[in-house]
Amino acid sequence: MENKTITAAFKSKKLTAIPRGYRTFITNAGIKDTSLDLGIVVSEVPANGAALFTQNQVKGNPVLVGIQHIKGGKVRAVVVNSKNSNVATGKQGYADAVRICKAVAEELKVPVAQIFPSSTGVIGRRLPAERIVSAVKNLPAKLVTTDFEGFAEAIMTTDTFSKFVSRRVGQATIVGVAKGSGMIEPNMATMLSYIFTDAEVSAPRLKALLTKTAASTYNSLSVDTDMSTSDTVLALANGLAGKVSIPQFEKAFHEVALELTRMLARDGEGATKLFTVTVKNCASESAAKAIGKSIINSPLVKTAIYKGDPNWGRIFMAIGKTPGVKIYPEKIRIRWGGKSYGNYQLAVLSAYLQKNEELHLEVSLGTGKKSWTVYGCDYTEDYVKINAYYTT
Amino acid sequence: MENKTITAAFKSKKLTAIPRGYRTFITNAGIKDTSLDLGIVVSEVPANGAALFTQNQVKGNPVLVGIQHIKGGKVRAVVVNSKNSNVATGKQGYADAVRICKAVAEELKVPVAQIFPSSTGVIGRRLPAERIVSAVKNLPAKLVTTDFEGFAEAIMTTDTFSKFVSRRVGQATIVGVAKGSGMIEPNMATMLSYIFTDAEVSAPRLKALLTKTAASTYNSLSVDTDMSTSDTVLALANGLAGKVSIPQFEKAFHEVALELTRMLARDGEGATKLFTVTVKNCASESAAKAIGKSIINSPLVKTAIYKGDPNWGRIFMAIGKTPGVKIYPEKIRIRWGGKSYGNYQLAVLSAYLQKNEELHLEVSLGTGKKSWTVYGCDYTEDYVKINAYYTT
Numbered sequence: 001m002e003n004k005t006i007t008a009a010f011k012s013k014k015l016t017a018i019p020r021g022y023r024t025f026i027t028n029a030g031i032k033d034t035s036l037d038l039g040i041v042v043s044e045v046p047a048n049g050a051a052l053f054t055q056n057q058v059k060g061n062p063v064l065v066g067i068q069h070i071k072g073g074k075v076r077a078v079v080v081n082s083k084n085s086n087v088a089t090g091k092q093g094y095a096d097a098v099r100i101c102k103a104v105a106e107e108l109k110v111p112v113a114q115i116f117p118s119s120t121g122v123i124g125r126r127l128p129a130e131r132i133v134s135a136v137k138n139l140p141a142k143l144v145t146t147d148f149e150g151f152a153e154a155i156m157t158t159d160t161f162s163k164f165v166s167r168r169v170g171q172a173t174i175v176g177v178a179k180g181s182g183m184i185e186p187n188m189a190t191m192l193s194y195i196f197t198d199a200e201v202s203a204p205r206l207k208a209l210l211t212k213t214a215a216s217t218y219n220s221l222s223v224d225t226d227m228s229t230s231d232t233v234l235a236l237a238n239g240l241a242g243k244v245s246i247p248q249f250e251k252a253f254h255e256v257a258l259e260l261t262r263m264l265a266r267d268g269e270g271a272t273k274l275f276t277v278t279v280k281n282c283a284s285e286s287a288a289k290a291i292g293k294s295i296i297n298s299p300l301v302k303t304a305i306y307k308g309d310p311n312w313g314r315i316f317m318a319i320g321k322t323p324g325v326k327i328y329p330e331k332i333r334i335r336w337g338g339k340s341y342g343n344y345q346l347a348v349l350s351a352y353l354q355k356n357e358e359l360h361l362e363v364s365l366g367t368g369k370k371s372w373t374v375y376g377c378d379y380t381e382d383y384v385k386i387n388a389y390y391t392t
Numbered sequence: 393m394e395n396k397t398i399t400a401a402f403k404s405k406k407l408t409a410i411p412r413g414y415r416t417f418i419t420n421a422g423i424k425d426t427s428l429d430l431g432i433v434v435s436e437v438p439a440n441g442a443a444l445f446t447q448n449q450v451k452g453n454p455v456l457v458g459i460q461h462i463k464g465g466k467v468r469a470v471v472v473n474s475k476n477s478n479v480a481t482g483k484q485g486y487a488d489a490v491r492i493c494k495a496v497a498e499e500l501k502v503p504v505a506q507i508f509p510s511s512t513g514v515i516g517r518r519l520p521a522e523r524i525v526s527a528v529k530n531l532p533a534k535l536v537t538t539d540f541e542g543f544a545e546a547i548m549t550t551d552t553f554s555k556f557v558s559r560r561v562g563q564a565t566i567v568g569v570a571k572g573s574g575m576i577e578p579n580m581a582t583m584l585s586y587i588f589t590d591a592e593v594s595a596p597r598l599k600a601l602l603t604k605t606a607a608s609t610y611n612s613l614s615v616d617t618d619m620s621t622s623d624t625v626l627a628l629a630n631g632l633a634g635k636v637s638i639p640q641f642e643k644a645f646h647e648v649a650l651e652l653t654r655m656l657a658r659d660g661e662g663a664t665k666l667f668t669v670t671v672k673n674c675a676s677e678s679a680a681k682a683i684g685k686s687i688i689n690s691p692l693v694k695t696a697i698y699k700g701d702p703n704w705g706r707i708f709m710a711i712g713k714t715p716g717v718k719i720y721p722e723k724i725r726i727r728w729g730g731k732s733y734g735n736y737q738l739a740v741l742s743a744y745l746q747k748n749e750e751l752h753l754e755v756s757l758g759t760g761k762k763s764w765t766v767y768g769c770d771y772t773e774d775y776v777k778i779n780a781y782y783t784t
Contacts, residue, residue, distance in 0.1 A: 313514065
């Protein structure tokens with residue numbers, strides 16, 4: 001993709017710490033071609049787990065199975081394949097997802113409900129489950145390393161780089177991994193992301209933290225308004241590093257999720273820029289988020305920032321079309337990269353838009369004190385190319 | 393725009409009849425360059441008028457003036473300029489719109505409230521109103537012909553062909569004109585369109601008919617989900633042809649609006665195809681429309697149909713993400729061009745998508761008996777090019 005030159009600052013840095021007690025297995029199971037297509041992370045001990053799922057009413061079979069399995073709050077293994085999402089594949093597809101979980105559970109000698117499945121890739125084709133079942137034969141013997149970076153690579157689809165990040169919290173470590181590039185829209189329908197830690201955190205606390213964190217990170221991300229049928233965020237805490245400071249843990253957990261969110265936005269299909277929009281001085285957080293989303297999802301705004309068209313009228317258009325939020329056009333103030341640009345500085349604004357890989361727009365509504373930030377990207381010819389010319 | 397080869401079947405046909413009592417003046421007023429940028433239609437007698445306006449909270453100044461002027465229900469002249477929308481131009485912009493109306497009213501010696509203004513083009517730049525005022529000097533002497541086709545051309549922006557259509561109803565004639573290509577999304581935020589007739593129809597009946605008709609035509613059209621700040625549909629009936637059969641008139645009026653809607657969709661920015669989606673066997677019309685819009689606005693569906701990716705899973709994704717509509721995935725049936733394609737006919741489906749300039753998708757939900765049809769287009773690299781590289 002010609003436009004995609006993502007500088008290192010926006011990509012994953014080599015992991016310098018990993019949480020205790022996790023082993024990984026990554027391989028090519030032959031789902032579609034010969035590239036990595038299967039990633040498994042196993043916790044030595046049952047980990048407390050919490051998950052959030054897509055709100056699309058058409059849910060992938062692994063999502064349907066995952067919703068059931070996570071109810072127990074304990075997870076021993078995460079099994080993720082790329083190249084096929086096992087969505088819209090009917091009862092057969094559901095049976096296939098269960099079949100994979102059973103095979104892994106038998107290998108690990110743990111209850112099947114402790115296996116958490118995900119699949120990502122094309123919709124509507126039967127998943128060759130038997131190939132995955134074959135690939136996990138003698139799984140315990142294959143769990144010799146802990147390679148979260150490899151796991152991140154195995155679950156990629158149209159991503160152009162693998163996404164992982166870590167933070168230390170006292171004696172514990174958090175590692176977050178994500179994949180996603182298109183069919184990304186908030187309302188918990190964003191991508192696949194997994195956060196692993198060895199901190200001791202209960203399942204209910206993990207769920208509460210995940211829900212709160214997702215609101216300002218994963219759910220504030222939009223690449224193309226399309227809401228995937230597969231998307232899932234899972235957090236696992238196996239407790240092997242013991243208790244940690246909860247405020248510090250929450251801060252680090254949020255940082256991990258936010259950094260992954262920014263990577264997902266920057267790596268949006270065909271994107272050349274990370275686009276963040278903060279809506280402030282608003283009557284409510286929900287209104288600020290709605291306006292931010294309206295801006296970040298507007299094709300005319302997304303195309304304007306791509307090549308630096310200083311067409312700020314489109315920002316007003318996008319604010320004004322937001323459903324259900326009362327605005328006062330004359331009170332609205334706009335800043336780009338911390339500066340306000342007047343009608344006679346269009347060339348300067350255009351230069352700002354063209355020169356920066358991260359663009360920050362701030363919109364002040366003048367109707368209150370609440371604010372919200374959303375994350376997105378520009379719209380380019382390559383988005384069309386990626387999605388029009390072949391089946392992804 | 394390389395992709396744009398619109399065959400004659402989708403374009404305007406030469407007008408064979410025009411309504412009595414309308415005169416036009418079209419010119420270059422020098423708003424931006426030397427192409428046509430001003431179109432005026434004058435009715436010899438006060439015409440009954442009805443209008444619908446954008447629901448964007450940021451409304452152009454001509455829209456704000458038009459909302460006031462149409463309250464009287466009488467219109468003598470429509471004054472439309474392209475190249476500048478006079479939006480987000482503050483009190484000065486409002487004064488400019490009023491100034492133009494006053495100049496035309498003085499020339500025609502009619503009340504200023506009988507002048508209906510529209511502007512379309514770039515947002516946020518002051519409209520050079522004095523150039524329009526100069527252009528309308530001695531207007532009565534300039535009203536020598538009736539050239540609706542020229543009027544349609546004068547109001548174009550990124551349109552690639554001018555849009556007009558006529559129908560006869562008894563002794564009367566209806567001519568509809570429209571412009572619009574991008575920033576088009578339903579909820580009465582679609583484009584500029586004017587329907588002129590010499591039939592005798594009261595203002596209230598005209599308003600009721602326009603509202604009903606717009607729901608299934610202009611408001612069922614979407615090019616890019618963006619909702620313009622300027623968009624307006626106006627219907628004028630000067631009565632010079634006397635009374636007509638109301639059922640026949642309604643039918644012809646609907647046909648005019650529908651044909652313009654199809655032209656607007658086909659001429660969507662960068663589009664190579666007209667895309668119509670009928671959602672049927674649904675619990676309500678509003679649910680059918682919501683699902684239709686979700687499909688027709690999905691970037692992943694719009695890119696898939698562009699180059700014939702038979703990725704029907706994306707249709708399910710778009711159905712499933714529709715907010716507020718309960719669906720049952722297993723009951724959903726999909727037909728393309730009247731045929732259902734199974735998993736093993738992807739090549740045939742791909743050929744259908746690639747070979748046709750009009751694509752018709754039918755979705756049966758199996759939840760009721762209501763249906764709705766929406767109109768859109770595909771998403772191409774040219775949409776990005778048109779909107780990213782220069783200010784439109």
